[in-house]
Amino acid sequence: MNYAMALDYQNCINCRACEVACKEENGVQLGADKQRIWVGIVEGSSNGKPFVNLYPSQCNHCIDAPCVSVCPTNASHYIKGGIVKVEPDKCILCKACMESCPYDARFIDDTKVSVDKCTFCEHQIEETGTTACQATCPTKVRTFGDLDDPGSDIVKLLKTRKFFFQKEEIGTLPKLFYLVPEDETYAQQSIGPNTKIHTWEEIQPLYERAAITRSQSWKQ
Ligand code: SF4
Ligand code: SF4
Numbered sequence: 420m421n422y423a424m425a426l427d428y429q430n431c432i433n434c435r436a437c438e439v440a441c442k443e444e445n446g447v448q449l450g451a452d453k454q455r456i457w458v459g460i461v462e463g464s465s466n467g468k469p470f471v472n473l474y475p476s477q478c479n480h481c482i483d484a485p486c487v488s489v490c491p492t493n494a495s496h497y498i499k500g501g502i503v504k505v506e507p508d509k510c511i512l513c514k515a516c517m518e519s520c521p522y523d524a525r526f527i528d529d530t531k532v533s534v535d536k537c538t539f540c541e542h543q544i545e546e547t548g549t550t551a552c553q554a555t556c557p558t559k560v561r562t563f564g565d566l567d568d569p570g571s572d573i574v575k576l577l578k579t580r581k582f583f584f585q586k587e588e589i590g591t592l593p594k595l596f597y598l599v600p601e602d603e604t605y606a607q608q609s610i611g612p613n614t615k616i617h618t619w620e621e622i623q624p625l626y627e628r629a630a631i632t633r634s635q636s637w638k639q
């Protein structure tokens with residue numbers, strides 16, 4: 420089992436329903452700077468016309484996660500499906516994980532006295548098969564699922580759409596798959612010129628090999 424999320428980011432309308440649902444479902448501390456999930460906003464212009472790109476984001480649950488390897492107490496660790504979690508009782512707030520995360524996906528939850536981040540809603544996966552952010556999104560930006568299951572919605576989607584990763588060059592094997600917009604203008608405006616575009620057929624062997632190698636440390 421190897422959990423991941425595909426994001427049809429062209430559909431994001433920045434309504435922030437996912438942020439609200441995440442806080443409610445997971446008891447995340449209130450406050451704009453206390454978020455497991457967010458929408459990155461980048462403004463640009465093309466032929467003299469301004470535009471705004473929206474990149475909904477959260478923890479990438481990287482297969483080679485630096486936040487896990489730097490944690491001195493194993494508070495940051497993998498669980499089933501390669502989900503990266505933080506055990507609040509073991510967190511000593513040294514912030515090493517926050518400094519190592521290329522995606523700035525972590526924050527300190529003062530109510531838990533611990534670093535916190537997205538958990539892929541692991542507490543409800545088996546019951547609902549989805550996450551609060553996916554279930555709430557009115558424009559169906561997110562598709563969560565198991566990369567090891569050829570019949571999962573995420574694999575079916577990745578077989579039909581090209582995608583890219585944020586900061587792929589850092590080499591953490593991130594698991595947020597950003598789907599190339601079907602609208603060509605939007606794709607040109609929102610994907611950097613040096614961004615690698617992938618297909619499922621090409622990337623699947625790499626992700627499968629990496630998951631098999633690491634999965635012994637993914638506790639049940
Ligand atoms: S995105 Fe950051 S917090 Fe999430 S697994 Fe990767 S390095 Fe860790
Ligand atoms: S802040 Fe907590 S989770 Fe992060 S590295 Fe330190 S002990 Fe581990």
Ligand code: SF4
Pocket residue numbers: 440441442444445455456477536537538539540550551552553
């Ligand atoms: S998967 Fe769950 S914990 Fe992660 S951002 Fe979505 S709602 Fe929050």
